[in-house]
Amino acid sequence: MLVRVCLLNQRKEQKMNMLIIYDSTFGNTAQLARAMADRLGEHGTVRIALADEASLSEMKEIDLLIVGGPTQRHGLSPAMRDLLERLPRRTLRGAGAAAFDTRYHMAAWKSGSAAHRIASRLKRIGASRLVEPESFFVVEREGPLEEGELERAARWAEEVFVKFEASRSVQQDKAEVR
Numbered sequence: 094m095l096v097r098v099c100l101l102n103q104r105k106e107q108k109m110n111m112l113i114i115y116d117s118t119f120g121n122t123a124q125l126a127r128a129m130a131d132r133l134g135e136h137g138t139v140r141i142a143l144a145d146e147a148s149l150s151e152m153k154e155i156d157l158l159i160v161g162g163p164t165q166r167h168g169l170s171p172a173m174r175d176l177l178e179r180l181p182r183r184t185l186r187g188a189g190a191a192a193f194d195t196r197y198h199m200a201a202w203k204s205g206s207a208a209h210r211i212a213s214r215l216k217r218i219g220a221s222r223l224v225e226p227e228s229f230f231v232v233e234r235e236g237p238l239e240e241g242e243l244e245r246a247a248r249w250a251e252e253v254f255v256k257f258e259a260s261r262s263v264q265q266d267k268a269e270v271r
């Protein structure tokens with residue numbers, strides 16, 4: 094029993110590195126990234142970086158990574174594409190990740206979805222997918238976001254965190270059994 098309590102305490106004390114990387118042409122995705130960072134900040138330190146400023150060294154040692162960008166021409170914005178293409182394989186090995194985008198509110202096959210592209214690239218460079226890619230909706234090209242999207246983004250970030258904690262517990266249990 095005592096051993097179990099000690100292990101639980103150790104888990105709580107483990108420092109966690111959380112990073113949100115985003116791109117944003119008109120500021121809508123940036124607002125969502127900040128809402129997510131505020132919520133995740135209740136659980137630890139969160140860094141937030143623009144896609145064209147994020148460095149490779151920043152991504153090493155990351156436990157939880159959220160990447161989001163606007164859907165443009167059915168896919169990624171140029172800055173997000175550049176970032177994802179310059180990350181070598183295995184960069185995110187061992188990290189949990191989640192992807193989101195902003196786009197028009199219609200079927201994803203019509204609008205395209207940057208989040209799906211981001212998620213498959215994150216997987217290829219070694220991250221494990223914590224939740225399905227998520228979309229948040231803008232009213233028009235330059236925004237604003239639809240009503241309630243900032244709150245939904247905060248809830249989504251919380252869900253990502255809960256999934257991350259659950260996956261970390263499973264990994265630690267496995268490690269302790271070995």
Ligand SMILES: Cc1cc2nc3c(=O)[nH]c(=O)nc-3n(C[C@H](O)[C@H](O)[C@H](O)COP(=O)(O)O)c2cc1C
Binds near residue numbers: 119122162164
């Ligand atoms: C060049 C360009 C192409 C776009 N193409 C699409 C598209 O294919 N599908 C879509 O849903 N939205 C498209 N949009 C709208 C963007 O999704 C919208 O501008 C974005 O979500 C706003 O987020 P931001 O303020 O973070 O840039 C496009 C916007 C731009 C500027």
